[in-house]
Amino acid sequence: MKLEVIKSHLQGVSLFKELSEEEIQPIVDISLLRTYPARSFVFMQGDPLDRVFFIHSGKVKINKTDLSGKEQIVSILQDGDMFPHAGFFRKGNFPAHAEILETAELIVIPVGEFEKILLKYPELCIKMFKVLGEKIVDLQNRLEEKILRDTYEQIVMLLLRLCKSNGVRINDQYKLTAHFTNRQLANMIGTSRETMNRTINRLRNKELIDTDEEGYFLISSEKLEDEII
C-alpha cells in the first residue's frame, strides 16, 4: 500500500529517524511520493517556497547561476537529505535551482503542514535545530576555506567534504556514491575545469585518489588530510 511505502521511506530520512510509530503517522498522512526524471527541475530559483522535499532515491543538484551563465553548485544531495534548509515560517522563495541528476523519488510535504508538525513535536524541533546548525557550520567552513586557502587546498578539502556527504567508507578509503565531472567539481568551489583537471591528476599521481572500474572516486582521506596541515 502506498502509505506504507511512504512510511518506510520517511524512516530513512535522517530528520525523522528515531521517531515513534505514532509520531511518524501524521507526517505520512500529509506526504506525497513523486518520481522526477533526470534533467527535470524540481523548482527554479525565485519560485514561491511552498513545499519541502526529502530524498528517498536519486541525486539532486542545488545550484545558482549568474547572468553570464556561470554556475555555482551549492550541493549534490542524495537519499536521506532534505531541501531547502531555509525559508520556513515566512512566505519566501526558493534561493536556488534544484535539478534532478539521476531519476529521483522525492517525498513532498506542503511547507505549511510541515511547520505545524514541527511545532507539535519538540523532538523534531531539536533535530531540526541540529540539522540547521550543521548547515551553518558547513557553510561557514566553506566560506573560510574559500577565503583563507589556495585552490589546491580548496580542492583537497572539497574532496574530504564529499567523502562525508556523498561517500561510503570501504576499508581505509571512501568511495564516492555519485559521478562527478571535472566541470561539476570546479563549479562547487569556483575554479576552472582545467585547473580542476590538472589538480585531480596531480592527486592521482600522488596516489591520494583513484577511480574504480565504474568511474567512482576512491579517496584516501587520511593521506589527503596531510595535504592541508
Next chain:
Amino acid sequence: MKLEVIKSHLQGVSLFKELSEEEIQPIVDISLLRTYPARSFVFMQGDPLDRVFFIHSGKVKINKTDLSGKEQIVSILQDGDMFPHAGFFRKGNFPAHAEILETAELIVIPVGEFEKILLKYPELCIKMFKVLGEKIVDLQNRLEEKILRDTYEQIVMLLLRLCKSNGVRINDQYKLTAHFTNRQLANMIGTSRETMNRTINRLRNKELIDTDEEGYFLISSEKLEDEII
C-alpha cells in the same frame, strides 16, 4: 533593580521581541548581565559551547585565524544580535573567536537553559527558525559572491551588506554605526588591505561613498547597487 534592567535589555533583542510579559520572565530569570572590556575575548574557537550571548551594547568581532595568522572576519555584531548561531542540542565547541571591539554589555544564558526555554515556547522556536534561516541564506549568498564575483563587486556587495547589518538610514544614505579599518574590511572578504584601500578610494572618487566628520562611512546604497547589475 537588576532583573528589571535585564528584562528591558532582553526586549531589545530581536529574537525576543513580541514576547509577552509571562513569556519573557523565565528568560529573565536565567539571564546574567555582564560587561566585557574592549580587546577582551568572550570565548576562543574550540572552547566548549556552554553559553549563548545577546548583545545589549558594544561591538563584538567574530573571527577565525589560520596557522599563519591570516584572519577571516565572520561578522561584526552589535546590539540586538545573538551569537553563536550553531551548536545547540549537542555538546559542541565554539566555531570561532569572539573578541570585544567596543566595551560591551552582554546578556549571558547557559545553553542548556536556553534550549529548555526554546522548546517550551513554540513562538520562540518559529523566531529561531527564522533567524537561522536568514543566517543560512546570508552565508550562501556570501559564498556565491566569493565564487562568482570579482573583487570590485565583492567589495561593493560587502558595503551593501554592512548597510543592513551595521547601518542606519539617513535620508538617501546609510551611515555605518561602527568604524572599519581597511584591513578589517579586507579580512571580511579575503582580499588585501592594499586592494581594499584602492577600491574604497575609487568608490570615493565616484562619489558612491563618503566619510562623515567622525570617520563613519556614508554609503549611497541605491547608486552602489547599480555597480553590480
Next chain:
DNA sequence: TTTACGTAGTGATATACATCACGTCTCACC
C-alpha cells in the same frame, strides 16, 4: 622630545590561476 606602532596611501613586481586554443576519446543518435 623621541620612539614605537598602527594606519592610509601608492607605485613596482611577482604569480596563481583563468582563459584560450588545441587534440583526443566516447557515446548517443540519425
Next chain:
DNA sequence: GGTGAGACGTGATGTATATCACTACGTAAA
C-alpha cells in the same frame, strides 16, 4: 558509419590581484 556534443587532457598566454617596499601621518607611551 558519420556527425555532433560532452568529456578529458595539456600547452601557451593574459591578467587580476597579492605581495613587496616605501612614504607619511597620527597617537600613545617613555
